[in-house]
Amino acid sequence: MTRRRSHSYTGGSSPAPTASSSYSITSSITTDRSFPTPTDKSTSSVASWISGIFINCFTPPDSVSSKDFNDSKSSSSEHNRRSSTGSTQRHNNGNASETEHPRFTFHEIYDATKNFSPSFRIGQGGFGTVYKVKLRDGTTFAVKRAKKSMHDDRQGAEFKSEIQTLAQVTHLSLVKYYGYVVHDDEKILIVEYVANGTLRDHLDCKEGKEVLDMATRLDIATDVAHAITYLHMYTQPPIIHRDIKSSNILLTENFRAKVADFGFARLAPDTESGATHVSTQVKGTAGYLDPEYLTTYQLTEKSDVYSFGVLLVEILTGRRPIELSRGQKERITIRWAIKKFTSGDTISVLDPKLEQSPANNLALEKVLEMAFQCLAPHRGSRPSMKKCSEILWGIRKDYRELLNTTSL
Numbered sequence: 001m002t003r004r005r006s007h008s009y010t011g012g013s014s015p016a017p018t019a020s021s022s023y024s025i026t027s028s029i030t031t032d033r034s035f036p037t038p039t040d041k042s043t044s045s046v047a048s049w050i051s052g053i054f055i056n057c058f059t060p061p062d063s064v065s066s067k068d069f070n071d072s073k074s075s076s077s078e079h080n081r082r083s084s085t086g087s088t089q090r091h092n093n094g095n096a097s098e099t100e101h102p103r104f105t106f107h108e109i110y111d112a113t114k115n116f117s118p119s120f121r122i123g124q125g126g127f128g129t130v131y132k133v134k135l136r137d138g139t140t141f142a143v144k145r146a147k148k149s150m151h152d153d154r155q156g157a158e159f160k161s162e163i164q165t166l167a168q169v170t171h172l173s174l175v176k177y178y179g180y181v182v183h184d185d186e187k188i189l190i191v192e193y194v195a196n197g198t199l200r201d202h203l204d205c206k207e208g209k210e211v212l213d214m215a216t217r218l219d220i221a222t223d224v225a226h227a228i229t230y231l232h233m234y235t236q237p238p239i240i241h242r243d244i245k246s247s248n249i250l251l252t253e254n255f256r257a258k259v260a261d262f263g264f265a266r267l268a269p270d271t272e273s274g275a276t277h278v279s280t281q282v283k284g285t286a287g288y289l290d291p292e293y294l295t296t297y298q299l300t301e302k303s304d305v306y307s308f309g310v311l312l313v314e315i316l317t318g319r320r321p322i323e324l325s326r327g328q329k330e331r332i333t334i335r336w337a338i339k340k341f342t343s344g345d346t347i348s349v350l351d352p353k354l355e356q357s358p359a360n361n362l363a364l365e366k367v368l369e370m371a372f373q374c375l376a377p378h379r380g381s382r383p384s385m386k387k388c389s390e391i392l393w394g395i396r397k398d399y400r401e402l403l404n405t406t407s408l
């Protein structure tokens with residue numbers, strides 16, 4: 001059965017400027033003025049260049065699993081901050097000042113999870129294990145405990161990146177940061193608990209989850225677009241998430257989306273000083289990676305736009321970006337979807353869990369059209385996230401109007 005709900009959506013929260021951060025980019029920033037100026041393609045011109053995308057589309061090697069990419073960032077500064085064995089650093093949200101009254105202590109978290117008992121475990125990722133923690137005052141949080149790895153550098157770098165990013169962002173559609181604790185060799189991050197699982201779980205109808213109807217999928221896509229727009233345009237300096245994917249989108253009980261996992265986030269290039277990209281080693285997840293970033297190591301906000309395009313295709317089709325169990329022609333979902341779209345058979349890519357109705361078909365066509373713009377092989381041809389948000393907003397409006405008309 002498809003889950004339906006009343007449409008009480010009031011739009012994304014107004015992006016608010018945040019305090020500027022003092023940390024700097026460690027990788028080189030270079031200028032590339034020869035690159036074409038980004039232009040937002042009109043929807044009418046999409047068909048003419050879509051076949052080009054198809055040809056140039058990134059095909060990740062089948063053997064590549066998620067997050068097997070190294071980053072040059074060292075965790076030394078994280079280690080340096082740790083004073084001595086047995087010491088604890090506790091930080092609250094926002095300014096993360098050590099002098100503020102600490103809200104979290106290691107022992108409090110240790111007690112609340114009964115020594116990190118599996119019964120409190122809610123997830124496992126590349127960074128470590130996630131626990132649901134209810135403190136004595138009744139408040140509930142998600143606690144991310146970093147793996148104690150032989151190669152601690154990656155965890156240290158991810159931990160530091162996540163803290164630095166989370167501490168400076170506030171948006172309804174981003175997971176809220178509450179603080180962190182470093183205790184001996186433990187690194188713990190405390191963030192908002194988001195109760196309803198990941199978008200991927202819902203697309204899979206995991207553990208009896210109901211099918212997300214098209215209206216909810218459009219709301220989720222719009223929430224995510226707002227969150228990324230905020231990161232790109234309303235934080236100072238701007239932030240590139242670098243790991244937009246369905247398992248990093250958490251859903252609330254009201255099916256509002258929150259973007260999580262800032263372990264790979266980086267500061268965007270300082271365009272005011274003429275920089276057009278940050279040069280950095282590639283990080284991200286196979287299937288969502290911008291092919292231009294993959295080949296040039298040049299990172300810009302448009303890499304998030306590309307991943308968002310992959311996410312949109314995933315939301316519409318229900319398929320994962322790479323489906324190894326399928327035949328060769330259907331293995332890379334965006335390739336398959338683009339081919340169907342260009343051959344005039346768009347309807348066949350709609351998630352079979354959704355009914356084919358005039359409103360669903362319209363939404364499919366329009367969102368797919370935009371997704372393919374996001375998936376342009378060259379970043380200069382991709383729309384900005386702000387443009388994506390605006391287009392999605394319009395599609396949702398048309399969808400609802402059509403739904404109301406056809407259900408009369």
Ligand SMILES: Nc1ncnc2c1ncn2[C@@H]1O[C@H](COP(=O)(O)OP(=O)(O)OP(=O)(O)O)[C@@H](O)[C@H]1O
Nearest residue numbers: 122123124125126127128130142191192193194261
């Ligand atoms: N704030 C949260 N609230 C509720 N559940 C969460 C929260 N954060 C993470 N989870 C759960 O824990 C799982 C692992 O999350 P985590 O962010 O650690 O993944 P990750 O390390 O980024 O994984 P990957 O390396 O595959 O990207 C998620 O899939 C989700 O089910």
